[in-house]
Amino acid sequence: MTTTQLTELAHRLATINQFKTNEAGQNRLVYSPTWVEAQRQVIKWGLELGFQVNVDDFGTAYLDMPGTTEPEAVIATGSHIDTVAQGGQYDGLYGVLGGLQAIENLVTEFGRPQKTLRLISFSEEEGSRFPDTFTGSKHYTGQQVDLTMKDPAGIQFDDARQQAVTKLMLAGVHHQLPDLPDTFTELHIEQGPRLIDHGLQIGLVTGIVGQRRYTVTVKGIANHAGTTPMNDRADALQHAVDLIVTLREQARRLNPDLTFTVGEMHISPNTSNVIPGLVTFTVDCRNSDEAVLDQFERLLQQTVTAPGNPQITSSADRWAKSDVTLLDRQLLENNQAIANQLGFKSIQLASGAGHDSQIMAKHTRTTMIFVPSINGISHAPAENTSQEDLLRGVELLAASLHQQAY
Amino acid sequence: MTTTQLTELAHRLATINQFKTNEAGQNRLVYSPTWVEAQRQVIKWGLELGFQVNVDDFGTAYLDMPGTTEPEAVIATGSHIDTVAQGGQYDGLYGVLGGLQAIENLVTEFGRPQKTLRLISFSEEEGSRFPDTFTGSKHYTGQQVDLTMKDPAGIQFDDARQQAVTKLMLAGVHHQLPDLPDTFTELHIEQGPRLIDHGLQIGLVTGIVGQRRYTVTVKGIANHAGTTPMNDRADALQHAVDLIVTLREQARRLNPDLTFTVGEMHISPNTSNVIPGLVTFTVDCRNSDEAVLDQFERLLQQTVTAPGNPQITSSADRWAKSDVTLLDRQLLENNQAIANQLGFKSIQLASGAGHDSQIMAKHTRTTMIFVPSINGISHAPAENTSQEDLLRGVELLAASLHQQAY
Structure with a gap:
């Protein structure tokens, strides 16, 4: 990854993280004004970079770089755009913007993929506003979500959803729920201290506890x-x-x-x-x-x-x-081989936190890539990861997507 | 003690305990309407029975049966009229009405005492309304009390005090703070299970922890x-x-x-x-x-x-x-001898709870007599003591006062 690309990722992360409320840290609770600004920005970047953009009824954005020879085969990556209250700068967002950067790098270097590359920016994962979690990936995979549930202010999920989704329908955006992908890879911060404590750079996730x-x-x-x-x-x-x-x-x-x-x-x-x-x-x-x-x-x-x-x-x-979610073994082994080739110090580990991947894994071959969290801190303004580690994650993800889609 | 006397004590206890609020149990927080009713009733009984009644600035009532030969020597007994919120029927009140009964019995049987017998109904001990405890005995013994302290509703102690004390000034009542007595004996429920668990009837209190x-x-x-x-x-x-x-x-x-x-x-x-x-x-x-x-x-x-x-x-x-309060050893030994003589099963023990006696003991020779608490329960509506045990306490107290004042 070149300095330009590093600057581009850092710039995009900073752009989204500047959509702030009066509270400390990041506060992109689903369908809130900051969430709408953030998801609109992700969609704008997608349109600018030539992606085909779909937005579903829940506000999840799907940015497709269509395949040349097997467009119906979809290799997906992504994570969620929402945060907890007073959350950090990377939880969720890194997987969205790191995925965008990885696909952009591939297209720049190798042109259009053979299979379709899809970046997913899930509407919601944290469960911080309404009393349910993973509603973005649940909706994508056809799980029922209670539309009548309310936030602490009494606002109904369905009302908040409708109002927010309307604001995402920029010119060129299709309102559509795409089919499920063939594989899904989620790039995420570890949220724990195991990588940082052992001087490791990459975690390959065997499953979710x-x-x-x-x-x-x-x-x-x-x-x-x-x-x-x-x-x-x-x-x-x-x-x-x-x-x-x-x-x-x-x-x-x-x-x-x-x-x-x-x-x-x-x-x-x-x-x-x-x-x-x-x-x-x-x-x-x-x-x-x-x-x-x-x-x-x-x-x-x-x-x-x-x-x-x-x-x-x-x-x-x-x-x-x-229940315990086991992630795809083959995708993990492939990523392990790539990490070794790239010279990244890695470990295979289970995730102690829940992720969209545990929802996706029930329907499609799924894997996760972790990068270190400084001091193991997450869900807090002090959540941080070094620039070098952020880039290693994107590099591994790009190589994995390349292996699958080119 | 005769059946008439038993009935009289039970009747007086019931009379005071019927001054109720909407809350469970007894709620005679200092200077509240139920407290005023109760203290007025004690004063009325005192006047009816021929006591000289003083009420001090804090609303403590002193019912004196003047001595015939040594009226300036004062043998006192009593306790407090207030309760905790949702308190029981005997904590404090038993020492006041049991003391009244003991003196009434003595006067009926032996006529006027040689030394003055004084029944004290302290205004406050529990600290349940204002953020201080023992304000009745503290005032009597000359300790400073903060008159500006407020209850949770913002009412100042001094305002509540003045309004309540005015209502105690029945015809025949003197507004005066009497001198300290020569001895003070407090009759009280144990509030713990030691007597009841060991089949004992009387506790003689060595000190307060x-x-x-x-x-x-x-x-x-x-x-x-x-x-x-x-x-x-x-x-x-x-x-x-x-x-x-x-x-x-x-x-x-x-x-x-x-x-x-x-x-x-x-x-x-x-x-x-x-x-x-x-x-x-x-x-x-x-x-x-x-x-x-x-x-x-x-x-x-x-x-x-x-x-x-x-x-x-x-x-x-x-x-x-x-600090630990040691009560008077000689008064305790005298009461021990009387209890033995009366055939009461007794034990000497320290009090785990605080009492007005710990304030009085700094200024005058002080002792306490405990009667059993059923199941060791106190400060709750279930607080109870058998009629027999209540009467044994009064009988011992009367004998002790007789020994001292006749």
Whole structure:
């Protein structure tokens, strides 16, 4: 990649990231004014560079560089244009603009592809405005999305969608949902520290972890902190603390890659001089092996319901579950060979976060390429990746698309 | 005690407890309409029974049965008329009406005392309306109280006080702050389970535990629950949990009577899929030995600031401290002898809760008598004590006052 191309990618990223609200970081919640500006800009670049542009009912943009000999065979890349509230500069956007740059490079160097190259800028992935995630890729792959769901301000998804999509219909844009591609490659920041901590440049994603979330409820008896002897308490918080220690240890022994997070906790009455009578806490656990998650779920249920102080009862309720997604092995091996050839230090790893790729993978051969996140930070204004690493990702993606489409 | 007297005490307790708000349980927050009704009723009974009644600037009522030969020597008993929000039927009120009953019994049986017998109905002890506690006994003993403090509705203490006190000035009531008594005996429910659990009828209070409250602050790094490996986390909640387990064990080893309560905890950002970056929790510890509290404070500071994960820092801040109060040994021994004589099963114990007696004890010889709390419950509508136990307390109190004043 030449300095001109580097400058071009950096310029496009900066252009989109300057569509700002008053909040810190990036705030492109789906169908918001900044989101509309950003998606319009992506579409304009596509039209300028000679892509055929489709926009579907959800506002996902498909930029096609039609193939010369096999135009019906589609090799796709892309990611999402939306961000979380107060998000970073690269999550999603890098996969869109890096993909655009990769295709532009290929066309500049090799002319039109034999198969169609498609850049996808998904409308929504983060679930930050409406209570659903991946609505862009869900719509593309024919999954039902509840159009009546509302954002915190009471605005209905369907109303916000219609208004926003109208603004994307620039001259030359077709309003159409294209067929699914033959392969899909998503370029993304890692959002974790594994690459950066080990001095690696590229992550090749084997799959996306399965994820389960539980709420554990512990009921004891609220009582006076001064007059209730230590051996006569039904302290829900102390019991919850013991459960957390046990569960953490069980998770650690079961599998070192099983993530175990107690992110949320509520204490009642939550007053310094009253023994807590009720405590709830969440458990978020993720692993790339469904069997490990099953085993942990059994341990969790056993531990939480194990008999102890008869005045304390506890239970665990699972309220979210997403299965392990295995990505395409052949595409990964091909990318591994290219990365080796390019001299990029790489690792194969599972993604701990969810991505559009897990939706696409149910319908088409899918792979992901990660680049390092400085300090492992994402979903925050401090989210960052070095320019060199951003370019290595684009270079690998371009070589992969070349291998598939030329 | 005769059945008539039993009925009289029960009737008076019921009369006061029927001054109700719409909330559950008893709600006699200081200077509120129910509080005014209750204190007026106590004063009326005093006047009817021939007591000399004084009311001070804070609304504390002093019902004096003047001594015949040594009227300037004053033997006092009493407690407070106010309750916590949604409180119980006996906390405070039992000491006021039980004291009234005891003096009435003595006068009926033995005529006027040689020394003056004084029943005190303190205006406020619970600290449930304004941000200070024991304001009744503090005012009586000459301690400064901030008259400008406000309740949650923004009403100033001094305004509420003036309006309420005006309503207590019934015909025959003197507006005056009497001198401090020679002794003070407070009859009270235990508010804990020690008497009831051991089949005991009377608790003789050796002292009131010292109490210290801390806030422990743990700062880690908030991060993605899915993409951050277990060995690369600075999880403030997991560190807080480990601190709680260690501190609880240190408290247990130090002294089995040292109470250790984590009543309040705050987690940030408190979202199931984010590793907590900041956790605070309170520690409330109490013991009747100041040295034990000092030792625990040293352990707490050592434990909280012990080096560990360099990405996590924690600190402990003490924001409340009340010293151990030793009550009068001779009064206790005298009451012990009387209890033995009456055949009451008793124990000497420290009070885990604060009481007006800890304020009075700084200025006058003070003792307390506890009666059992069913299930150890207090500060709640379920607060209860058997009629027999209520009467045993009054009988012991009457005998003690007789010994001192006749």
